[in-house]
Amino acid sequence: MANIDHVFVLVMENRSFDHVFGLSGIDGVKPPGDAWHFSDGADDRLTDDPPHEFDDVQDQISGLPPMSGFNTGASAAIAMKGFQPPALPVVSQLAQNFVLFDNWFSSMPGPTWPNRFFVHAASSGGLDNSPSGITSGEAVTIDSLGFTFENGTVFDRLSSHGKKWRVYHADAFPQVLAIKGLVGGFFDTETFRSIDPAAGDKSDPFKRDLASDYKIAYTFIEPDYGLLSGDFAAGNSQHPVGSMSAGEHFIKYVYETIRQSPVWQKSVLLITWDEHGGFFDHKLPPTAEPPGDGDQNRRRALHPRQFAFDQLGVRVPALLISPWAPHGQLGSKLFPLPGSSDGVAFDHASIVRSVLETFEINEPLTQRDAKSPSWNDALLDQPRADGSDGPLTLDAPPAPALDVAPAATAAVTANHIGGFALIAHALDLQMAKDKAQVAAIHDNALFAARMGMVAPAGKPAANPISGETLKDYVAYIARETKAHKKP
Incomplete structure (x- = not known):
């Protein structure tokens, strides 16, 4: 049985399996057939964000044959292109040295x-679409802005069993703060710390922490979404209007930091992407076990649907990296499915299942993770020998492409900013509490007038709140948060 003390999970943004690996030439990965008209030529930075809200995904996975919906619509020319070597050297090397899951799907056919x-x-x-943004400032509390789950989260379960966890975030604030109860601890550096590849060996908390006596059982890592700039173009999350190469640099940094640290020999790193981002994949998402818990977050979607959560979302890449992981294997081969070449289906609930199982916590959160496969079944009984347990460094990816589409980010921001605005609102209230001052959202000189929280003299309150105002508010709070957070 593998001897694992540390699990690291990094979740990137919005890429499908075929988009990233379909044309990679990696042994065992077959490209989509010619009938799909899928080709190479994907750009490092895109001029558009392929649609991937719930209704969009229903269209994409439908048709005859299923999945042919990607080849129609305004974004088809973007959605139907993938990467060929050597465009993505970092993830290609990781796939060739460790486990590439070609049987990992997003958890539901919808957005981030x-x-x-x-x-x-x-x-x-119960949330089945992107959340709505700020609609009112009245009677709003920090806790009321958070999303809740009937059975709690993996963080709750780990804490109740005495296991330490931590979030490292490259952005000013991570998306995980949307969970109720986490904003209050955000300014506590024991549980939330930054990761900054540009800071250097002694200044980056992530690298510095791993070089010392690291006691954290579960580490979740979030990339930079670009919130400081007010859109997604300046980050390294691999969001489509951002740079794929910038994300490759970030993945390289995360891997090499863990690989060169004292914790490597007892660690597992799982890298995946949250959903497909509207990019083509030819595998029809299989059926899924509904979580079976409450749907209290359903009404918080901007456009709620009555989804039963009985089908997985589009296939995404996932990489299992560890000295305990077999060399150059595919998930479909390690987890075969009788009568099919596709393998047993994994989804993001397998992260919860695998993390809890690693630390001998036999208490699933929902019916979904209770029925999900665990990556632990693929780990070796003995670690790979020194020198054959993975490269110390990875090849450098190309330099990120320059911003080629500043105008396109307005629509992208409008589709994604609502949820981050809720996090910004909660952080705004927390900082106001800490400083004993008025929150920016209630300050007429800052945002209250623009957001309709306090109406200017002689003018009605602004309603609805414009996307541009939300973008400015999120960027402002991101800057204030970064200044307020302890180093």
């Missing part, structure tokens, strides 16, 4: 937020 909640709670609490 419900899928990221499955990473933490094996459920979205």
